[in-house]
Amino acid sequence: MSELHLAQIRRHLEASFLPHVDIDGAKQEHHQLSRAVAALSISERTGLSDNTSGKSVTDHALDGGIDGIAYAADRATLVLVQSKWTGVANTGIEQGDVLKFIQGVRQLINNDWHSFGGPIRDRRAEIEDILFQPGTRLELVVSTTGTSELAEHQKKALDEFCAQMNDATEIASWVYLNQERLYSSVAASRNAQIDLSVNLRNWGIYQEAGCIAYYGTASAQEVVKWYQEHGDLLFSRNIRGALVGTDINEAIMSTARTDSSRFWFFSNGITVISESFQQAPHVNQKSGNFSFRRASVVNGAQTVSSLTKAAATNPELLESADVFVRFVTLEDPDGEFARLVTRRTNTQNRVGGREFVALDPEQERLRMEFAVSGLRYAYRSGESVTDPAKGCDLTDATIALSCAYGVTEAVLAKREISRLWEDTSRAPYKALFNPSVSGSRLWAAVELMRGVDRALEEQREARDGRDRLVVVHGNRLMLWAVMKHLKLQAVQGSHNFTSPFTEERIRQTTFRAAELLVSLVSRHYPEAYPQPLFKNQTKCRDLGTRLLQELDSKKV
Secondary structure, three states, X not given: OHHHHHHHHHHHHHHHHHHHOOOOOOOOHXXXXXXXXXXXXXXXXXXXXXXXXXXXXXXXXXXXXOOEEEEEHHHOEEEEEEEEOOOOOOOOOOHHHHHHHHHHHHHHHXXXXXXXXXXXXXXXXXXXXXXXXXXXXXXXXEEEOOOOOOOXXXXXXXXXXXXXHOOOOOOEEEEEEOHHHHHHHHHHHOOOOOOEEEEEEEEEEEEEOOEEEEEEEEEHHHHHHHXXXXXXXXXXXXXXXXXXXXXXXXXXXXXHHHOHHHHXXXXXXXXXXXXXXXXXXXXXXXXXXXXXXXXXXXXXXXXXXXXXXXXXXXXXXXXXXXXXXXXXXOOOOXXXXXXXXXXXXXXXXXXOHHHHHOOOHHHHHHHHHHHHOOOEEEOOOOOOOOOHHHEEEHHHHHHHHHHHHOHHHHHHHHHOHHHHHOOOOOOOHHHHOOXXXXXXXXXXXXXXXXXXXHHHHHHHHHXXXXXXXXXXXXXXXXXHHHHHHOOHHHOOOOOOOOOOOOHHHHHHHHHHHHHHHHHHHHHHOOOOOHHHHOOOHXXXXXXXXXXXXXXXXXXX
């Protein structure tokens, strides 16, 4: 069937993507089709339109092996594609092409632009802006219309690159799209169906206003099997795909691994829409086998993907895990009601660590101290401070106090601030917010943080390449060092909430810290990519010790 699939993929490329792809410099047909494969791959991994995907192709003589670049905003991921059209089904990607691709990605993320030209160079400002955003992830996509799997040495090269990037937290991954995966994407775009089979225990029916839903308990192993068989196509009608490395995912995986028998109680469950269903004979309320036609998970993608990831390392732990699932059956799963179900099940209020912070009386005390001095402190979700000169919010306060406290807390604020709000009864939260922290001291820390941020913005604009990334991603480590050097902890808060530091003193100290940190990273971590480097506790403690020593050795 591979030749037939190849012909069908080709027709789809010619009809849907080639009209939107710039074919300048691609005179040969296979070269044009390779660009269309890049567009199809971008569409499959991001959900962008055919038009936008086509315009995201970057194939050029000076592309560094990167044939397409696009941003998947729903999962904060920069998708980088290498593509190849082959008219012979049982072929694949050459080793040299994969290595060139990896090297090109390495240069791009290190902000090394000297060898790039064409469309990538034209999009420099956009790409830099994405790479400078905290939390941006990378996905390397190798795609080909051949049927061959990647060779082991190619997989090893991609694994090694991702391992280097994932030094402290998971920010890089790779995906291989061969003919089978590309054909599945083409079929999905033509409303091909996914049918899900499930055994529901203690199931029931809810019917109201012409809508029918079946609900019950499914085994986690069965849910994992859905994702293993269908991948991200399972979420084709969801507002977001399966996110990677988020706090929510980590919490779901942790629960699955440590308390799998009670997973049902801790999970919000999964919502699936489908066109129709069939019941197997001998169904009873205790247990029944169902098959749902044209099904798609519209809420719970993170539950599905996180269970799958947990199963990859500890499959035996999921034997006792159950999940609540409901299937909403609709005559038109692409219609308006389906869209309402998708949107509203994904936008209901969720209570997290930040919401529980609002119950801490220390927060209300700080708010009152700010208010007495004519300032505003917003610590409840939904509250904001529109004028920074007149106050701050909980996020500002948490970052400033974390960096004033220690390197470990500063790295947490950089990597996943929600960890600092997880438990208001113990550290690290209690180390930051306690009776010894006055409103005036908090305000001094926030004002110092803002001054450092303004100075670092100047440094960012004055630098280029990898040095610029160090300034961007090392901002919280430098803030910690500046606070320690200026001895913020020893400063008694002013009753009138005025900063004890002048803008020029903050600026000059920050400039010196930036100069020193760039030099330290170059000397001690020359191969490290800055984003994960500054999320690594051990390496940041080392860099922080060296930075503060050098900063203190020459008073500013």
